[in-house]
Amino acid sequence: MNTSTIIYWRILVGIGLLGAWEIFSGWTFDSFWLSQPSEISAYLWKSILSGQLLSDMALTFQATAYGYVLGALAGLFIGLLLAQSETIAMILRPYIMAIYGIPRIALAPIFILWFGIAMTSKIMMAAMMTFMLVFFNTYEGVRAADVDLKSVARVLGANRWQLFMKVTLPNASPWIIAGLRISIPQALVAAVVAEFIASIGGLGYRLMETTSSLNTPGTMAGILVLMVVVMLLNTILDRAENYLLRWRAKDQS
Amino acid sequence: MSMARTNAGGGAAAPDRAFQPSIGQPVIELKGVDRVFHSDRGEIVALKGIDLTVCEGEFVTVVGPSGCGKSTVLNVIVGLLDPSAGEKFYKGKPSRGVNRNIGYVTQADNLFPWRTVIENVTFGLEVRGIGNRSEREDRGRELLKRVGLDGFENHYRHELSGGMRQRVNIVRTLAYEPEVILLDEPFGPLDAQTRLNLQDLLMQLREERPETTFMFITHDLAEAITLGDRCAVMSARPGRIREVVEVPLGHPRDVYTINTHSDFRRLFDEVWEHLAEEMRGGDGG
Ligand SMILES: Nc1ncnc2c1ncn2[C@@H]1O[C@H](COP(=O)(O)OP(=O)(O)O)[C@@H](O)[C@H]1O
Numbered sequence: 309m310n311t312s313t314i315i316y317w318r319i320l321v322g323i324g325l326l327g328a329w330e331i332f333s334g335w336t337f338d339s340f341w342l343s344q345p346s347e348i349s350a351y352l353w354k355s356i357l358s359g360q361l362l363s364d365m366a367l368t369f370q371a372t373a374y375g376y377v378l379g380a381l382a383g384l385f386i387g388l389l390l391a392q393s394e395t396i397a398m399i400l401r402p403y404i405m406a407i408y409g410i411p412r413i414a415l416a417p418i419f420i421l422w423f424g425i426a427m428t429s430k431i432m433m434a435a436m437m438t439f440m441l442v443f444f445n446t447y448e449g450v451r452a453a454d455v456d457l458k459s460v461a462r463v464l465g466a467n468r469w470q471l472f473m474k475v476t477l478p479n480a481s482p483w484i485i486a487g488l489r490i491s492i493p494q495a496l497v498a499a500v501v502a503e504f505i506a507s508i509g510g511l512g513y514r515l516m517e518t519t520s521s522l523n524t525p526g527t528m529a530g531i532l533v534l535m536v537v538v539m540l541l542n543t544i545l546d547r548a549e550n551y552l553l554r555w556r557a558k559d560q561s
Numbered sequence: 562m563s564m565a566r567t568n569a570g571g572g573a574a575a576p577d578r579a580f581q582p583s584i585g586q587p588v589i590e591l592k593g594v595d596r597v598f599h600s601d602r603g604e605i606v607a608l609k610g611i612d613l614t615v616c617e618g619e620f621v622t623v624v625g626p627s628g629c630g631k632s633t634v635l636n637v638i639v640g641l642l643d644p645s646a647g648e649k650f651y652k653g654k655p656s657r658g659v660n661r662n663i664g665y666v667t668q669a670d671n672l673f674p675w676r677t678v679i680e681n682v683t684f685g686l687e688v689r690g691i692g693n694r695s696e697r698e699d700r701g702r703e704l705l706k707r708v709g710l711d712g713f714e715n716h717y718r719h720e721l722s723g724g725m726r727q728r729v730n731i732v733r734t735l736a737y738e739p740e741v742i743l744l745d746e747p748f749g750p751l752d753a754q755t756r757l758n759l760q761d762l763l764m765q766l767r768e769e770r771p772e773t774t775f776m777f778i779t780h781d782l783a784e785a786i787t788l789g790d791r792c793a794v795m796s797a798r799p800g801r802i803r804e805v806v807e808v809p810l811g812h813p814r815d816v817y818t819i820n821t822h823s824d825f826r827r828l829f830d831e832v833w834e835h836l837a838e839e840m841r842g843g844d845g846g
Pocket residue numbers: 598599600605606607625626627628629630631632633634798
């Protein structure tokens with residue numbers, strides 16, 4: 309099937325699903341549970357006009373962005389550092405595995421305790437989430453570097469620094485980029501979770517607030533906004549990754 | 562392919578060229594070199610008492626049963642492996658570690674997959690800080706053209722066939738003009754015609770760079786005799802140099818017709834006899 313036919317059907321399926329939701333919610337079961345597309349869009353429109361949606365988004369994205377940059381830099385730096393020495397890597401291996409095994413969301417309450425209910429705890433949650441993913445991927449990527457390619461580079465005349473910059477790093481780049489990529493939506497989730505638990509604003513806060521006041525359209529609107537944002541981010545990141553890793557063979561057409 | 566050259570005369574020597582290699586001082590010397598590998602299954606003695614001298618401007622070919630330690634010899638010479646025992650000299654001085662004067666065309670192509678063909682080919686010049694970017698690329702392009710790869714400068718490794726990859730691998734080493742060039746079965750994945758063309762290119766390079774020393778591993782005896790001034794035959798594992806056969810076929814050599822030379826058959830049979838004995842004797846001998 310060609311692309312335009314597929315897009316046509318995609319839109320059709322979307323309209324069908326929304327229509328079914330609109331009809332069945334309120335007819336076969338109480339629309340209180342799932343709300344309805346019409347109610348949700350009315351709520352969305354209202355919160356756009358009042359400026360509330362934008363200010364919630366701004367709060368959450370700011371925390372996500374700060375946390376992401378912080379966590380990514382720390383993850384890259386420490387990942388590259390620890391992967392330099394075989395001995396250090398051997399000693400630290402079980403600890404790194406143990407820390408990696410912690411369900412990261414479970415850290416949210418203690419972060420609130422440490423960093424308070426304002427911006428800092430959200431930033432730190434996003435940073436921690438990003439750090440874990442970027443650190444682990446960087447570390448594994450550097451350690452998986454191809455020994456033969458390194459040997460060839462040495463024979464061709466590369467010094468230690470050139471070996472690192474021109475062989476180890478590009479060789480690890482698929483891992484590093486994957487880490488940087490998967491951690492962006494994860495950082496957003498972490499910030500939202502911190503807002504669930506305790507905060508004074510943001511998308512997560514709004515989700516909690518609307519649910520506890522039994523405002524289902526508001527809750528569904530919040531979920532919808534998060535869904536769209538994560539989808540957009542993933543699309544952009546896919547493009548970026550494909551461009552940066554264009555030297556790799558594609559298995560699929 | 563653009564690198565084919567018209568051949569004057571049917572004889573072994575093309576009369577339009579008056580090249581004679583001038584063999585100089587020893588460049589590579591191995592004295593009683595052993596190399597042992599330790600693995601989970603125990604020790605493997607790959608090399609036992611290797612004695613070998615290769616002089617400046619010389620072209621030495623190496624043949625031997627598979628697994629006899631040919632690649633290991635080159636790894637020791639270039640310095641990626643240390644000898645377990647024995648001595649190694651470069652231009653008369655003991656040498657350790659990777660020797661940057663020695664170029665090494667490995668058996669596997671080992672191209673950097675994140676670099677394009679031209680970026681692979683200029684890597685040696687780049688890390689050595691030779692020339693500016695466009696000078697380096699001109700140099701690379703010229704050599705790529707000589708191996709029939711013009712137009713492929715911006716391809717990545719995964720877009721090339723096995724034979725093309727290997728040609729890029731060869732050019733990558735030729736580009737920065739090392740004093741010594743080691744080649745480990747470099748023409749393995751190439752078809753017969755490309756193989757001849759590249760053999761011819763090597764012979765041309767000897768004339769252009771008479772000081773360059775070559776060591777060339779092959780499993781093709783005809784190739785070993787076509788290219789070499791001497792042909793070293795290695796024994797089955799543990800590898801030793803069983804015999805070094807002089808190849809007095811003269812210069813310049815025309816790789817397309819050298820096999821019609823009256824001495825070619827005799828030399829081929831001589832090398833073959835040594836090799837056959839090693840293969841038959843196997844571990845017993
Ligand atoms: N890194 C290594 N570790 C263990 N054994 C090795 C290693 N490299 C080579 N060998 C062994 O040494 C012997 C010689 O190998 P090699 O030099 O590759 O032979 P060739 O190139 O003549 O086929 C083989 O038996 C091989 O298994």
